[in-house]
Amino acid sequence: MSELSNKVVLVTGASSGIGEATVRELASAGARLFIGARRGERLKALAEELGQELGGELGDTIGWAELDVTDADSFEAFAAAAQDRFGRIDVLVNNAGVMPLSPLAALKRDEWKRMIDVNIHGVLNGIAAVLPGFIARKSGHVVNVASVGAHLVLPTAAVYCGTKYAVWAITEGLRQEHDEIRSTIISPGVTATELGDDISDPQVASALKEWRQKSLTPDAIARAIRYALEQPEGVDINEVIVRPTAANM
Numbered sequence: 576m577s578e579l580s581n582k583v584v585l586v587t588g589a590s591s592g593i594g595e596a597t598v599r600e601l602a603s604a605g606a607r608l609f610i611g612a613r614r615g616e617r618l619k620a621l622a623e624e625l626g627q628e629l630g631g632e633l634g635d636t637i638g639w640a641e642l643d644v645t646d647a648d649s650f651e652a653f654a655a656a657a658q659d660r661f662g663r664i665d666v667l668v669n670n671a672g673v674m675p676l677s678p679l680a681a682l683k684r685d686e687w688k689r690m691i692d693v694n695i696h697g698v699l700n701g702i703a704a705v706l707p708g709f710i711a712r713k714s715g716h717v718v719n720v721a722s723v724g725a726h727l728v729l730p731t732a733a734v735y736c737g738t739k740y741a742v743w744a745i746t747e748g749l750r751q752e753h754d755e756i757r758s759t760i761i762s763p764g765v766t767a768t769e770l771g772d773d774i775s776d777p778q779v780a781s782a783l784k785e786w787r788q789k790s791l792t793p794d795a796i797a798r799a800i801r802y803a804l805e806q807p808e809g810v811d812i813n814e815v816i817v818r819p820t821a822a823n824m
């Protein structure tokens with residue numbers, strides 16, 4: 576039996592890409608999922624599909640709620656709804672993120688702010704929503720999805736990489752502060768997802784498309800997350816970096 580069997584897992588950014596792949600992977604391992612994103616219609620469709628595949632009542636295996644990770648109240652309500660549905664929370668997968676790349680000289684302040692709000696505040700809001708319960712139970716696992724951008728900086732990606740450096744530091748701080756809570760950072764290399772679809776600079780968007788010709792598929796990251804979660808108590812996978820075989824960065 577999987578270590579994930581009947582564990583209650585919250586996944587953000589679950590409507591597409593790595594989030595959706597993670598939901599599918601963990602559901603197949605027997606986890607109970609509560610999934611969140613801004614696009615409620617996609618969440619509903621995914622929950623209904625998986626509920627039918629898994630059998631039984633939908634509410635026994637998967638629930639969903641619209642979520643704005645940048646809004647602390649929205650995240651608190653999301654966690655409370657999961658608690659009400661399943662009685663506890665065992666794992667949080669902080670996956671939601673944005674990547675509107677641009678050169679610093681373009682001065683896209685609104686895009687900088689959005690990356691900071693989603694990629695950093697979103698992670699902190701998630702941790703804040705589950706940490707008191709994890710501390711009370713002396714058990715829990717936070718998985719933060721970062722990027723190889725937490726380890727290197729590329730032109731046009733300065734702010735994005737800065738946010739991912741911050742996620743790395745936050746995750747490491749959580750690990751050091753709480754012996755009873757596991758913390759994992761997953762750092763994907765180039766992966767074929769919707770991330771970056773909001774790039775407003777045509778030249779940068781074209782460069783990203785070219786770069787993604789050698790990409791991972793989201794299920795590769797989902798398997799890495801499952802690997803970290805399936806370790807027995809007392810084993811904490813602190814970081815996993817996943818790159819395409821052909822990548823040189």
